Amino acid sequence: MKKIFSIFVICGFLANAQVGISKNQPTSTLDINGSVSANYRQVTATTYSIVTNDHYITYNGTANSTFTLPAIGSGASSFTGRIYKIKNISAFNITLQASGGNTLRIDNTPVSTFIIPTGAYAEVVNNSNTTGGTWDLSFITLPKPNNVEIYGTQLSIPPHASGTAPVADWTGHSNTAYDTGTGTDAWWVISKASTSFSVGTGFSNASRMTLVYEYQGTPFNITNMNPSLTAGNNSSFPDVFIASFVSLANNGTSGKTRLTVSVARVDFI
Incomplete structure (x- = not known):
C-alpha cells in the first residue's frame, strides 16, 4: 500500500512596515497627515x-499639589519613551516626583522633585533606566511675568558744542528744538x-x-526699571x-x- 505524506512548510518573514494615516505613501514608521488626539485630564486634588x-x-x-509618576520596571512595566504633559493653571505649585524613590533628570544631576509653578508647563519622558534617574524633564516653559511693562521711545541727540555744526550747551530747558513727542507722551531735553x-x-x-531728558507725562514707577539704550545717526x-x-x-519738575x-x-578719538 502506497502512503503519501504531505509536508507543509510555513516560512515566516519579518516585515518592517510603515503605517500611514490619511497618507498613501508614509515615510516614517507612523506617518499621520492630520490631527492627533490624546487623553486629557483636569485634576483638582492635592495629591495625584x-x-x-x-x-x-x-x-x-x-x-x-503633588503629582507622582507611575512606577516603572522592565517588560510589561517598561514605559521607555512615554511622555506626559503637565500644565499648571492654578494659583499654586505642583510638586512633581518619581515613584519608588527614583529621581528626575533635568541635567547631569538628578533631583528628587521638581516644582511646576503657577502658569508653567512641563513635559516629562521615561528613559530606559529602571532605577535612579528614570524620568527626563525634556521641556519646561515658565510663565510670563504679569508685572512687566515695556515702554519704548526715540529721543533726539543734539549736536556737540564743539562739533562741525555746533550747538551751544544749555540748562533749564532753554532750548526746545530737540524735544520729542507730543502731549503728555513728550520728552524735553532739559x-x-x-x-x-x-x-x-x-x-x-x-x-x-551729558544729556538730561524729562518725561512730561505721569512719572514712571522706576522700581526695578532697567533702561536699554541704542544710539543711532540719521544725519549725513x-x-x-x-x-x-x-x-x-x-x-x-513737580x-x-x-x-x-x-x-x-x-569713531573720532
Whole structure:
C-alpha cells in the first residue's frame, strides 16, 4: 500500500512596515497627515498619581499639589519613551516626583522633585533606566511675568558744542528744538553739557555729552526699571555714537521722571 505524506512548510518573514494615516505613501514608521488626539485630564486634588493612560494633565486646584509618576520596571512595566504633559493653571505649585524613590533628570544631576509653578508647563519622558534617574524633564516653559511693562521711545541727540555744526550747551530747558513727542507722551531735553575730546601720552578720550531728558507725562514707577539704550545717526555725517545710562529718577519738575544719558562719539578719538 502506497502512503503519501504531505509536508507543509510555513516560512515566516519579518516585515518592517510603515503605517500611514490619511497618507498613501508614509515615510516614517507612523506617518499621520492630520490631527492627533490624546487623553486629557483636569485634576483638582492635592495629591495625584499619574496613571498609564494619562497624557495631558491640567491642574486647577485650590492648594499646592503633588503629582507622582507611575512606577516603572522592565517588560510589561517598561514605559521607555512615554511622555506626559503637565500644565499648571492654578494659583499654586505642583510638586512633581518619581515613584519608588527614583529621581528626575533635568541635567547631569538628578533631583528628587521638581516644582511646576503657577502658569508653567512641563513635559516629562521615561528613559530606559529602571532605577535612579528614570524620568527626563525634556521641556519646561515658565510663565510670563504679569508685572512687566515695556515702554519704548526715540529721543533726539543734539549736536556737540564743539562739533562741525555746533550747538551751544544749555540748562533749564532753554532750548526746545530737540524735544520729542507730543502731549503728555513728550520728552524735553532739559540740559546739555559737552566735553571735548582729549589726546595725550598713553590716553585718548572721546568727545561726549551729558544729556538730561524729562518725561512730561505721569512719572514712571522706576522700581526695578532697567533702561536699554541704542544710539543711532540719521544725519549725513558718518559719526558713530555710544549711549550710556547714567541715572533715572523722579526728581524733575513737580516730580517728573528724568533720564540722564552720556553720549560719546567713538569713531573720532
